[in-house]
Amino acid sequence: MYDRVTLIGCGLIGSSIAHAVKRHGLAKHVGIVEKTDILDRVRALDVAHDVTDDAAKAVRDADLVIICTPQSAYAAIAETIGRHLKTGATLTDVGSVKKAAIDALQPHLRNEVHLVPGHPIAGTENSGPEAGFAELFADRWVILTPLAHRGGAYDAAAQKLGEFWQAMGSKIATMPPDHHDRVLAMTSHLPHLIAYTIVDTCVKLEDSMQQEVIAYSASGFRDFTRIAASDPTMWRDIFLNNKDAVLDGLQRFIEDLMELQKAIRWDDGQKLFDVFTKTRAVRRSIIDQRQHIPEENKRKD
Amino acid sequence: MYDRVTLIGCGLIGSSIAHAVKRHGLAKHVGIVEKTDILDRVRALDVAHDVTDDAAKAVRDADLVIICTPQSAYAAIAETIGRHLKTGATLTDVGSVKKAAIDALQPHLRNEVHLVPGHPIAGTENSGPEAGFAELFADRWVILTPLAHRGGAYDAAAQKLGEFWQAMGSKIATMPPDHHDRVLAMTSHLPHLIAYTIVDTCVKLEDSMQQEVIAYSASGFRDFTRIAASDPTMWRDIFLNNKDAVLDGLQRFIEDLMELQKAIRWDDGQKLFDVFTKTRAVRRSIIDQRQHIPEENKRKD
Numbered sequence: 023m024y025d026r027v028t029l030i031g032c033g034l035i036g037s038s039i040a041h042a043v044k045r046h047g048l049a050k051h052v053g054i055v056e057k058t059d060i061l062d063r064v065r066a067l068d069v070a071h072d073v074t075d076d077a078a079k080a081v082r083d084a085d086l087v088i089i090c091t092p093q094s095a096y097a098a099i100a101e102t103i104g105r106h107l108k109t110g111a112t113l114t115d116v117g118s119v120k121k122a123a124i125d126a127l128q129p130h131l132r133n134e135v136h137l138v139p140g141h142p143i144a145g146t147e148n149s150g151p152e153a154g155f156a157e158l159f160a161d162r163w164v165i166l167t168p169l170a171h172r173g174g175a176y177d178a179a180a181q182k183l184g185e186f187w188q189a190m191g192s193k194i195a196t197m198p199p200d201h202h203d204r205v206l207a208m209t210s211h212l213p214h215l216i217a218y219t220i221v222d223t224c225v226k227l228e229d230s231m232q233q234e235v236i237a238y239s240a241s242g243f244r245d246f247t248r249i250a251a252s253d254p255t256m257w258r259d260i261f262l263n264n265k266d267a268v269l270d271g272l273q274r275f276i277e278d279l280m281e282l283q284k285a286i287r288w289d290d291g292q293k294l295f296d297v298f299t300k301t302r303a304v305r306r307s308i309i310d311q312r313q314h315i316p317e318e319n320k321r322k323d
Numbered sequence: 324m325y326d327r328v329t330l331i332g333c334g335l336i337g338s339s340i341a342h343a344v345k346r347h348g349l350a351k352h353v354g355i356v357e358k359t360d361i362l363d364r365v366r367a368l369d370v371a372h373d374v375t376d377d378a379a380k381a382v383r384d385a386d387l388v389i390i391c392t393p394q395s396a397y398a399a400i401a402e403t404i405g406r407h408l409k410t411g412a413t414l415t416d417v418g419s420v421k422k423a424a425i426d427a428l429q430p431h432l433r434n435e436v437h438l439v440p441g442h443p444i445a446g447t448e449n450s451g452p453e454a455g456f457a458e459l460f461a462d463r464w465v466i467l468t469p470l471a472h473r474g475g476a477y478d479a480a481a482q483k484l485g486e487f488w489q490a491m492g493s494k495i496a497t498m499p500p501d502h503h504d505r506v507l508a509m510t511s512h513l514p515h516l517i518a519y520t521i522v523d524t525c526v527k528l529e530d531s532m533q534q535e536v537i538a539y540s541a542s543g544f545r546d547f548t549r550i551a552a553s554d555p556t557m558w559r560d561i562f563l564n565n566k567d568a569v570l571d572g573l574q575r576f577i578e579d580l581m582e583l584q585k586a587i588r589w590d591d592g593q594k595l596f597d598v599f600t601k602t603r604a605v606r607r608s609i610i611d612q613r614q615h616i617p618e619e620n621k622r623k624d
Contacts, residue, residue, distance in 0.1 A: 094592075143539055147606065163539055195539070208525060208536045213543035215587075216517055219580045221602040223572070224509060226579070235509045236608050238444055238464055238496070242514035244609065245546045251606035254599035261587045261595055271524070272584055276577075278527070279520045283573055286516075286562045291395075294562055298555035301522040305448065305552035307537050308545065 023186050028053040028084040030077055030099055032064045033253070034145060035116045036090030037154025040069035042190040045156040053080045056151075063151050078106045086186070089115040089127075093259040096126035104130035112136045112179045118206060118256075120167040120199035122263035136172075136179035139199065141165045141206070142192060149253040160191035167199040207267035211260055212275060215268065217249035218257070324487050329354040329385040331378055331400055333365045334554070335446060336417045337391030338455025341370035343491040346457040354381045357452075364452050379407045387487070390416040390428075394560040397427035405431035413437045413480045419507060419557075421468040421500035423564035437473075437480035440500065442466045442507070443493060448552040461492035468500040508568035512561055513576060516569065518550035519558070 027049040029036045036054070043049050054070040055077045065073045074080050081087050081103045089099060096115070107113060113135055117123045120139045131137055144162040146153065164187040168180040184194040197205075220243070224235050239247065261268055285293040328350040330337045337355070344350050355371040356378045366374045375381050382388050382404045390400060397416070408414060414436055418424045421440045432438055445463040447454065465488040469481040485495040498506075521544070525536050540548065562569055586594040 165539065205532065205535045205539055208528070208532075209540045209544040212524075213521060213547055215583060216521060216580070217543070218599055218602050219583055220514060220517060220576055221605050222583075222598050223576045223579045225601050225605060226575070227509070231506065231509075234506045236605065238466065238506055239510045239609060242518070242550055243510040245550065246514055247602075247606045247609055249543055249546065250599070250602040252599075252603075254596050254603060257599055258592050258595040262590055262592055265587055265590075268587060269584065272580075274527070275521055275524045276580075278524045279517070279573075279577075282516060282520055282523075283570065286566055286569060289563055289566075291559050291563055294559040295555050297523050298519055298551070298553075298558055300526050301519050301548075301551040302553075302555060304522050304526060304537065305548045308540060308548055 023048045023182070023189060024085040025049065026051040026053070026084045027086045027088070028055065028080045029070075030055045030080075030087065030089045030103075031091035031095075032056050032060075032067075032151045032154075033090060033256075034149050034153040034158075035142065036088070037064075037067060037069070037151045038144075038156065038158035039088060039090065039116075039154075039190070040067065041154050041156035042159060044069050046189050048186060048189055049086075053084065055080045060151065067151055067154070077102050081111075082106050083108060085111055086183070087111060087113045089113070089117075092253075092255045093117045093119060093122060093126065093263050094255070096123060097130075100127045100130035104132070104135075107131070107135045109134040110136070110175070110179075112138055112183055114138050114140045114183055116140060116142055117263075118210065118260045119263040120165075120202045122203075124167075124169070124199055136176050137169060138176075138180045138183050139167045140183065140187070141167070141202065142187070143210075144192075145252070147248050147251040149256075157191070159187065162192055163195055164192040165195045165197060165202055167197060167202050170198075203264050204267045204270075207264055207271045211264055211268050212271040214249055214252060214257060215261065215272065216275070217246040220246050221250040324349045324483070324490060325386040326350065327352040327354065327385045328387045328389070329356065329381050330371075331356040331381075331388065331390045331404075332392035332396075333357050333361075333368075333452045333455075334391060334557075335450050335454040335459075336443065337389070338365075338368060338370070338452045339445075339457065339459035340389060340391065340417075340455075340491070341368070342455050342457035343460060345370050347490050349487060349490055350387075354385065356381045361452065368452055368455070378403050382412075383407050384409060385412060387484070388412060388414045390414070390418070393554075393556045394418045394420060394423060394427065394564050395556070397424060398431075401428045401431035405433070405436075408432070408436045410435040411437070411476070411480075413439055413484055415439050415441045415484055417441060417443055418564075419511065419561045420564040421466075421503045423504075425468075425470070425500055437477050438470060439477075439481045439484050440468045441484065441488070442468070442503065443488070444511075445493075446553070448549050450554040450557075458492070460488065463493055464496055465493040466496045466498060466503055468498060468503050471499075504565050505568045505571075508565055508572045512565055512569050513572040515550055515553060515558060516562065516573065517576070518547040521547050522551040 052070045053072040058075045123139050142164045353371045354373040359376045424440050443465045
């Protein structure tokens, strides 16, 4: 689909894209940019034609450049590659906060480069080059947040990027960046913050109790530990970059938590029963929506 | 192992015990007590010799009676069956709060009946007789909280009950009831309360946003919806019965959440990174502990 694709960053997502591009034959040439000290690990994956630590050189002839690093690195990367991107090239990313991504990247780009921010809603709690696999994006949503009022060539570039993701098995949605950030604050960022917190609460228990909590961790706590094992750098950046939406979601959550706390304290069983009945229905909505998804993917959820 | 086993209640857990007893041949006769209107559904499972709504009659000759109902029903059940349990019979349960279970059951029992409370740490988000399956307890912990200072016949009864669970594939732990309740408040009750809350927060969003949150629910929110789909009656009872330990855990959680909120508000990336690094290590402890568990069970977690 593209002659030359360059990935900047080869963690779970970047590595999975490289695997998927190879599997589906989506580019004639794949370049990967990484830090000097992990170049050998990336080369060992055998998914790229060129693996280098020189970003400026690696993007020079690329038709598509995908930034797959933590978002705190975006501004410096854009400053490095901005002048070297070729006219008509598409630049995208895979970060979880779209408004901050645009703010960090756009000032360094020429008008002739098509910035089409993107976010694949896919991941595991593992990170690093070796964590990637070609099927990560199959049947997963990729949300694109194209810039407004750009005209024909830009729209064609955004359209083609969507088809690229579809070729890796993804479903495409399009929405404004700030709307994306509010939706993701609720579906992903707030749940991660809460999972990190409850595992942190466990870490602070006295030693013997902590050992038992780990030993007897049931569904519930065990699910939270998986979420709270996600990459620390990536999630630090997400919370700092989507601060307003996360803090707003957190306030709503705390209000609702106080209501349930009050119901427990005052033995209001009817209130608890009513809330738990409503929340059960949400699960049904999700299951209904996913009837078409293959069994193998369902089991992971 | 027992001549006659009677299960009172045939939801997910009761039905799974009946399946497992049949699969492993652990009783000559299995009786199940349920409400009149679901007797036909229980009979359709074909896992019991006798299915009835008459609890008093069903326990009369039983060597082992297992109460598998929500805990709010315990006191009334004990009052009904107390006089009919035979001398030397073992009475146990599967409830998630052990101190409250003992308080509800013991006043109605004669000294010649061995009350050995138990709690299998196993479950799914499904409920009802049809949700049960024989492998539910395989490689799962069952915590027994035997009463103190009871002597030889009682200890033998507790020992035999442990062997009964082991025959269904479970691992056995023993601890005092109030200690069990504090551990489970952290591993299970608090995580469920938090999952219920965040899904409740989603339910209260304006309609369009709610639809999108459901559509794009990522790992994180999706895991929470599964937990928040657990049986409303059972969980209402758990929170009311383990109020003190849950409220204590909740206070610790809120303190830690306020620390992370503050770190986000004041851009304290180092604080976030440090917490997320510590919580990641907890996952590793859990994975290390589970190396011996078959692949099939691991995948469910």
